[in-house]
Amino acid sequence: MNGPSPIPALEMEDVRKVYVVAGEEVVALDHVELTVGSDEIVALVGPSGSGKTTLCSIAGGILSPTEGRVVIGGRDISGYSSRELTEFRRDSVGFVFQTVNLIPFLTARENLLVVDEIGPRDRKQARKRADQLLEELGLEERAGNLPSQLSGGEKQRVAIGRSLMNEPALVLFDEPTSSLDTELGDQMIRLIREEMKSRGTAAIIVTHDDRITRHADRTVRITDGRVSV
Numbered sequence: 474m475n476g477p478s479p480i481p482a483l484e485m486e487d488v489r490k491v492y493v494v495a496g497e498e499v500v501a502l503d504h505v506e507l508t509v510g511s512d513e514i515v516a517l518v519g520p521s522g523s524g525k526t527t528l529c530s531i532a533g534g535i536l537s538p539t540e541g542r543v544v545i546g547g548r549d550i551s552g553y554s555s556r557e558l559t560e561f562r563r564d565s566v567g568f569v570f571q572t573v574n575l576i577p578f579l580t581a582r583e584n585l586l587v588v589d590e591i592g593p594r595d596r597k598q599a600r601k602r603a604d605q606l607l608e609e610l611g612l613e614e615r616a617g618n619l620p621s622q623l624s625g626g627e628k629q630r631v632a633i634g635r636s637l638m639n640e641p642a643l644v645l646f647d648e649p650t651s652s653l654d655t656e657l658g659d660q661m662i663r664l665i666r667e668e669m670k671s672r673g674t675a676a677i678i679v680t681h682d683d684r685i686t687r688h689a690d691r692t693v694r695i696t697d698g699r700v701s702v
């Protein structure tokens with residue numbers, strides 16, 4: 474190989490996550506080792522309760538691990554305070570949740586722009602980026618619609634657009650197609666793949682869906698908080 478290899482999008486080293494509920498410990502992740510390449514798409518598959526959402530939350534700096542090291546795009550976030558994590562998330566990662574989470578009283582376009590209101594970017598530049606993303610996602614005609622005036626697939630596309638506003642190194646998709654029918658789910662996955670590959674952005678896609686694993690570069694399995702490749 475020529476030159477230095479690109480920095481991985483994600484490195485998790487010996488990560489453990491223990492939740493304490495009413496004095497009882499729940500080990501959600503145990504000795505997780507996971508590296509995601511700079512432009513790699515990884516499907517994360519496992520039964521309900523196996524730790525998928527916890528893994529995504531830690532990989533995106535929403536949660537801190539109980540033990541272990543988390544490095545995103547070469548930045549070690551293991552010791553970050555919650556304030557540093559908030560800033561880091563805003564600048565460096567994207568999330569698309571199963572439940573989409575669009576703000577109901579804002580239009581599609583405003584839902585993209587809201588990412589920027591808490592960020593430092595120039596308003597004009599942000600509007601340009603939002604419009605460009607809406608166009609790429611085939612939503613230019615829907616830019617002024619409220620979420621209630623969008624179909625399930627369109628809402629998911631708005632959520633993808635929103636996750637890409639900050640030009641993240643890594644986007645985390647937690648069961649992005651589970652509320653869509655087969656055909657829409659398939660379209661969504663192709664769209665996700667296209668959007669990630671054209672930007673060289675890495676992604677983890679949590680899924681139960683075999684169709685998604687086919688579109689991923691690699692499938693990682695998780696059972697009882699343990700990852701096996």
Ligand SMILES: Nc1ncnc2c1ncn2[C@@H]1O[C@H](COP(=O)(O)OP(=O)(O)O)[C@@H](O)[C@H]1O
Nearest residue numbers: 492494499501520521522523524525526527528
């Ligand atoms: N906030 C929480 N507090 C306590 N236990 C939790 C919390 N979130 C998840 N868990 C537990 O951790 C385990 C993994 O959960 P989760 O990461 O949501 O799995 P998955 O997304 O694969 O369904 C489960 O046993 C779940 O009950």
Ligand SMILES: [Mg+2]
Nearest residue numbers: 525526527647
């Ligand atoms: Mg989950």
